[in-house]
Amino acid sequence: MFKILFVCTGNTCRSPMAEFLLRDFLEEEGIADISIQSAGISTMDGMEASQKAVTALQELGIDLQSHRSKRLDGGLLAEADLILTMTREHRDFILKNREVKEKNIYTLKEFVGLKDNKDIVDPYGRTIKDYRQTRDEISDSLQKLIVKLDQSKFKAGKKEKTENSIKGRDDKVMKVAIGADHAGYEMKKEIIDYFRQEGIDYQDLGTDSEDSVDYPDFAYKVAAGVATGDYDRGILICGTGIGMSIAANKVKDVRAALCHDVFSARSTRNHNNTNVLTMGARVIGNGLALEIVKVWLAEKFDGGRHQRRINKVQQIERGEF
Numbered sequence: 001m002f003k004i005l006f007v008c009t010g011n012t013c014r015s016p017m018a019e020f021l022l023r024d025f026l027e028e029e030g031i032a033d034i035s036i037q038s039a040g041i042s043t044m045d046g047m048e049a050s051q052k053a054v055t056a057l058q059e060l061g062i063d064l065q066s067h068r069s070k071r072l073d074g075g076l077l078a079e080a081d082l083i084l085t086m087t088r089e090h091r092d093f094i095l096k097n098r099e100v101k102e103k104n105i106y107t108l109k110e111f112v113g114l115k116d117n118k119d120i121v122d123p124y125g126r127t128i129k130d131y132r133q134t135r136d137e138i139s140d141s142l143q144k145l146i147v148k149l150d151q152s153k154f155k156a157g158k159k160e161k162t163e164n165s166i167k168g169r170d171d172k173v174m175k176v177a178i179g180a181d182h183a184g185y186e187m188k189k190e191i192i193d194y195f196r197q198e199g200i201d202y203q204d205l206g207t208d209s210e211d212s213v214d215y216p217d218f219a220y221k222v223a224a225g226v227a228t229g230d231y232d233r234g235i236l237i238c239g240t241g242i243g244m245s246i247a248a249n250k251v252k253d254v255r256a257a258l259c260h261d262v263f264s265a266r267s268t269r270n271h272n273n274t275n276v277l278t279m280g281a282r283v284i285g286n287g288l289a290l291e292i293v294k295v296w297l298a299e300k301f302d303g304g305r306h307q308r309r310i311n312k313v314q315q316i317e318r319g320e321f
Contacts, residue, residue, distance in 0.1 A: 003036075005036075005082070007038070011038055011039055013052075024060075025146060037076065043070075044069065088110075135287070140286050176201065177230070178235045179236050181244075184244075186210070223236075236278045240283055241258045245258040245278040260284050269299035270301065270306070277293070
């Protein structure tokens with residue numbers, strides 16, 4: 001079993017968020033036979049996770065309440081195949097005071113090759129917004145961690161996946177249209193990278209740079225393509241997601257939902273049968289956006305009483321209500 005150990009200071013914020021986020025990502029990928037733990041350099045055993053850290057992960061549907069802190073010791077270090085610290089100070093402290101193989105210890109950002117290679121800032125004592133920012137920063141790094149790690153370490157537990165794992169109408173391969181304005185361009189690129197990794201059939205309808213453009217142009221392209229059946233689903237990104245949502249919903253037969261949390265993304269598929277998702281790149285980070293996209297694409301419509309309500313929405317749309 002390959003063992004990963006995350007290390008921070010108190011083991012109540014950053015490292016447990018990394019631990020539980022990675023567990024969730026690996027479970028979703030069908031990867032088993034990997035042990036993930038976290039510990040703190042300066043902590044006591046048995047402390048609960050920070051309530052704001054709990055809240056930040058609850059927004060992604062991840063329960064951190066069971067976490068209890070562990071003080072870093074030689075046993076944990078000796079057992080770990082890979083030690084990932086939140087800061088360079090943590091890494092250097094361990095190298096100076098503990099016997100570890102230097103090749104097995106990195107900062108998280110260093111290991112995944114992020115260009116800035118900066119520390120992940122401690123949100124302790126700050127606002128929930130700071131916790132969300134730290135969560136998204138860790139999440140972005142963990143997405144790259146999964147790609148970077150040698151896939152041979154995962155073979156024992158990885159489920160077989162096919163390119164056609166996401167289905168649309170009549171159980172055929174789903175085709176997704178994606179568009180963004182200048183504010184959403186970078187987030188769009190991250191989502192497209194995910195589509196390529198997963199073999200998801202997609203069409204990029206622009207924009208192609210951070211030069212200023214008008215969001216309705218791209219909202220219409222995506223929404224119209226979904227309405228005519230050229231695409232099964234559509235994803236739109238602007239600064240807040242609001243403009244894209246307003247514009248897309250002007251197209252007949254389009255049900256666009258603005259989602260900035262996983263619960264809403266799941267519910268809007270189950271209850272509203274939405275066919276367009278909008279997000280704000282200036283509101284949430286790329287890591288959370290990817291989690292929202294994954295859930296929204298995977299969830300199915302529950303039908304039943306919810307179909308009756310959608311029928312009424314369509315009557316409003318046709319002026320028959």
